[in-house]
Amino acid sequence: MDKKRTIPLIPEDHGTHLPGRRAFLKVMAASAALASAACKGPPLEQIVPYVNMPELLTPGQPTFYATAFMRRGRAHGVLVESNMGRPTKVEGNPHHPASLGATDVFAQASVLQLWDPDRSQTVFEGESLSTWEAFQHVLAQERAGWERNGGEGLRILTGSVTSPTLIAQLSALLRRYPKAAWHVYEPLHDDRAILASRQAFGKIVEPLYRFDRAQVVVSFDADVFGDWPGSIPYARAFMRNRTARQAAFSSRVYAIETTPTLTGAVGDERLALPPADIERLVWRVAAALGVPGMGPASAEIEKWAQVLARQLDTHRGRSLIVAGGTLSPETRTLVHLLNARLGNVGNTVSYIDAVDSPAEPHVESISALVRDIHDAKVRSLILLDTNPVYSAPADLAFGKALSRVPFSVHLGLYRDETGRAATWHLPQTHCYEHWSDGRAFDGTASIVQPIIAPLYQGRSLHEVVELLAGQSRSGYSLVRGYWQDRQGKLGNANFEQFWQTALRTGVAERSFSPLRVRVPAMPPLPVLVDGTTLQAVLVADASVGDGAFANNGWLQELPRPFTKLTWDNAALIGSATAKALKVETGDVVRLRAPGQPQLQIEAPVWVLPGQADLVVTLPAGYGRRAAGSVGDGVGFDAYMLLTTAAANQTFSLLIEKTGRRHEFATTQGHATMEGRDIVRWATLAAYRQNPRFATDVERERTPEVSLYPEWTYDRYKWGMAIDLNACIGCNACTIACQAENNIPVVGKDEVMRGREMHWIRVDRYYIESSGKQRTVFQPVPCMHCEKAPCEEVCPVGATVHDSEGLNVQVYNRCVGTRFCSNNCPYKVRRFNFLQFSNQKVESLKAAQNPEVTVRMRGVMEKCTYCLQRITRARLEAEKLRRPLRDGEVVTACQAVCPTEAIVFGDLNDPDSRVNHAKASPLNYSLLADLNTRPRTTYAARIFNPDRELE
Structure with missing residues (x-):
């Protein structure tokens, strides 16, 4: 059996010596430069040509499968692109409530995780390689003891679980072994939300927000547009009323937070406070609204409390208060009460039963498990897709506790810290390799279907739980059997139709949780820390x-x-x-x-x-x-x-x-714009006085005459518009572009040299308005300048305009002079100084998009407006003998954007969305005075500050 070995990414005779070269080789081009072999070869099977081509499989044409990406137990509906059986890209599922056609950075990067050669590939017993058969033999002996004593000494630890099938399996297992126990632990789980729910309602419920109905949003350290359950639909719903296309900026966000967040960057008013002072502010707002509680605070907190109370009272039923994990359970309970008193419950906020199971504070659960271990009550510990040796609270010393358990089993994607400490480690399948199910933030269920057969020797959570019960049903039969039984109880006689619809759409019909209106109780006063303590x-x-x-x-x-x-x-x-x-x-x-x-x-x-x-x-x-x-x-x-x-x-x-x-x-050394108007912005009052302030500046600064000849585009003329009002800086566009266009990773040393390869970056600027600092994000792809300065300086014609106005890069002409990059005022061209793309590790090659060239050392590259997608759509239209229609070409950055800030289309189509976006009076070109005539333009940012807080 071959041992793992490091694969050099630069030929050994390469003459340049670089500092940190070993680290550079180690991290190049994706997850690892490692090649590994399993203990046995591929299964023996006969390979013959197709007699009949499988349905929907066309060579050279990608196929999309509706499934769900699972993270922290929650389901995010996605469409996975498969090229001849190889998953290469993830798109959002427009039918799924958690994605609405968009995704976040984690879903985009899940493809690389699938193909990661560092994933666990075989069974380990301690430090020795083993087999599933050997594990099952030992497990049978342990299970015999569980059968005799009712599972006494058996404990199961999982992360958050929303899979209805897995919950049913574990529940059945606990009925079979009544003396066993199921514990849960997810690092950084919002336990305070559970405690607050108990205080407020007497049971565990979860809030659902309607940001599209909210005119005033007050966020107390809650990053609802960032890493939050439901962040994508929440951000999209709120931004739809604040885009340049709608020109309705009447809503307002007040963000009071400890650390800058994406929600705070969106905020019209922002205040930075320590957690204890944020709690004082919440209670002072409550006092101003007639809820008795905490006494006076500082002058600044008191001023904000009065302003927030007036705004909330004025917008009863159209306001929304959200609270984050740094606030105490008592203050979170108060927020529930305030929303009810303001008439927001049933309008901007409703409640559903807990999506996770079991719904209990995770720190309490894992603490109870460790106590049982120290009390010698645990003989068998099954750790399913969790890594507490790394992430559990340090005072629990979980690693030491685990060493006291005679029989411990870890199932995970990686042989991580817990996998190395357990008696047995079992390789787990990726969510794109197995059958499962899961619930979204609103309770909607999805069927998780495999896109590819397991790459390694992994098994799913369902299959391992079956082994614990002494059975061996497949994941498919378990998931299908659960839903067939459920549909039968609901009286649905046509299960096959339900099943096929769920697989095609990615959503199980009528599986969402019902909305409820609940009346919260009055919370006790919290105990706050000293304001002078770090x-x-x-x-x-x-x-x-x-x-x-x-x-x-x-x-x-x-x-x-x-x-x-x-x-x-x-x-x-x-x-x-x-x-x-x-x-x-x-x-x-x-x-x-x-x-x-x-x-x-x-x-x-x-x-x-x-x-x-x-x-x-x-x-x-x-x-x-x-x-x-x-x-x-x-x-x-x-x-x-x-x-x-x-x-x-x-x-x-x-x-x-x-x-x-x-x-x-x-990747960005400047926080300000150095006196330039790279980001144009105005307050709502200034915008209403002069709605065309951005266009007026554009007209003044753009020269009418150019040294470049004019050109007419008879068929298509591609362009892009980016709305800075809708951009929340989530970086999803950057990672989606990387996945779509085979953009390599360069490593820390090369980033420090300024050699990062991202084709679209998201710049962050700080601006001053009314004496306050505000944050603005600006995505910057290639501008596809009509008068492109890069083209005139290329000595070999490697960068040219095509017949549809795209500034294209001909890779096999490029000789690496970098003149084009030096002449680009937007600094969006990227050069492969070294062999950044990993062509040694087979699994990483399989993750690459076959429609996009893999660039080698010495080649300049940049954004192409996803030329491969334009070509694919054009070919399909030509088959039907018609022109392309608006919306048939969607770039990777446009598709992934949660807030629809990016619009792409044909500028020759007067009815296209991109032309409507560019018709906004807020539309402007970046560095227009250079007369490059960019095809990519921006909508200026509008803030809606509160004059009472100036």
Whole structure:
């Protein structure tokens, strides 16, 4: 059997010596540069040509399958593109309520996770390779004991579970073994929401929001447009009334938060406060609305409380208050009460029964499990798709506790920290390799169907739970059997029609949770911390989440929305705190919990504008020790400071300087526009006085005469419009473009040299308005200039205009002079300085889009407006002998955008959406005074500030 070996990505005779070359080779081009072989070869089978082509399979034409991407137990409806049996791209399912045709960065990167060669490929017993047969033999002996004693000593630990089939399986298992127990733990789970629900309603319910009905939104440390259940439909619903196309900017967002979030960036008014002060503000708002509670606060908090109370009272039934995980259960309960008192329940907010099962605080559940282990009550522990050795609260010392369990089994995509500590590790199938089901944020169920046969020796959660029960039914029969039984109980006689419809649409009919109107109770007063204590806030990283995607090269290299950091996390502090501590960006500090010297880490500091004072925000998901060859040893492990008493969000912290420095890899060095109007913006009042302020500037600055000759496009003339009012800076467009166009990963060292390869970047700027700092995001692809300065300087004609106005790059002509990049004022052209694309690892080659050329070293590349999609749609139209219709060509960035901020189409079609977008008075060109005549234009940003807060 072959052992794993490192595959060099640059030929060994390459003459250039680079610092950190081994690390560069290690992370190049995706998840890892590793080739690995299973213990046995492929199954023996006869390969013969097709006599009859399988239905819907056309060579060269992709096929799309409706399924669901599962993350933290929740289902996100997706359409997976398959090219001759190879999943290569994910699109949102327009029929699914959690996606509405869009996705987030994690769903886009799930394709790379599927093909990751670092995924677990075989069974391990301790450190030795084993087989499924050997495991099943040992399991049979354990199961015999469970049969005798009713499952005494058996414990099962999972993450969040919404799969109806899996819930039914585990419930049946517990009935069979009544002395067993099922525990749940998800890192950074919002346990306080569960506690607040119990206080407010006496049972566990979850809120559903109607942002399309809300005129005033008040967010108390809740990033509802970021990493939040339902964030995609929530962002889209709210932004539909704030786009340049609608020209209705009457709604307003007040964001009070500790750390800058995507919701805060959207906000018309934003206030940075520590968590305790945010809670005081909530209670002062309640007092102004007639709810007795906390006494007076600071003058600033009191001013905001009065303004918010007046706005909420004025917009009764059309307002919405949302609260995040840093707030106490008592304050979260108060928010439920305020929404009810304001008449919002039933209008802008409703409630459904808990989607997860079992619905209980996760920290309580895993703490009870560890207590049972220490009390010698646990003999068999089954860990299903969870990694508590890495992410459990540090004071539980879960790794040590696990070593005391005689028989422990870990099922996971990777042989991670828990997989290495368990007695047995079993490889798990990816959600695109197995049959399953799952519920979305609103309770809607989806059938998860495989797009490809398992690449390795993995099995699904359903199949392993079946093994625990001594059975061996397939995942397909289990899932289909559950839904057939359910439809029978509902009186549906035509199950086959239901099943086929669910597979085609990705949504199970009539499976959503019913909306309920509930009356909350009055909460007790919370106990707040001293306002002078340095507080830590633990959050999921914007790109790698809670750590599950730490081995994903696309996400590691994806710039974080506010810091623009790649390949790192940092301790985020505000400027006043940095000044008081005498630290600056890049300084390494020691962080430790008061009175617990064993709980300490060292972390580099990033001074972040908009961060609340006396608060250190720690992004989790890093410091992995067994993530894989990409994620191992990247960043610091914030979980090492987490304790069960911290309620998995906030805790006190001590900080001291170490005297050392750390170098970050960032993709944007300028936070301001240096006096240029790259982002044009105005307040709502100024816009109403002069709706054409952006167009007037455009007309003044664009020269009428050009040295370039004019050209007429008789057939198609492609263009793009990007609405800065709708862009929330989520980076989904960047990662979708990377997946669609085979864009390689370059690694931290190359990013530090400015050699990142993303074809579309999302710039972040800070602007000043009424003495307040505001954040604006601006996606920047190739402008496809009509008068392109890059074309005139290319000595070999590698960059030219085509007959439809696209600025195309002819790769086999390019000789790498980089003159075009030097002459591009937008800096959107990318050069392969080295052999960035990994062509050695077979599984990574399988993830590439066959419709897009894989570029080699020495070639310039850039955005093509997804030329392959234009060509595919044109060919289909020509078969029908008709021209392309508006909307038949959708670029990757346009398709993925949650808020529909990007519109693409034919400028020769007067009725196209892109022409309607460009007809807005807010439409403008970037750097118009250079007379490049960009095909990509922007809609200026409009803010709706509250004059009472000026």
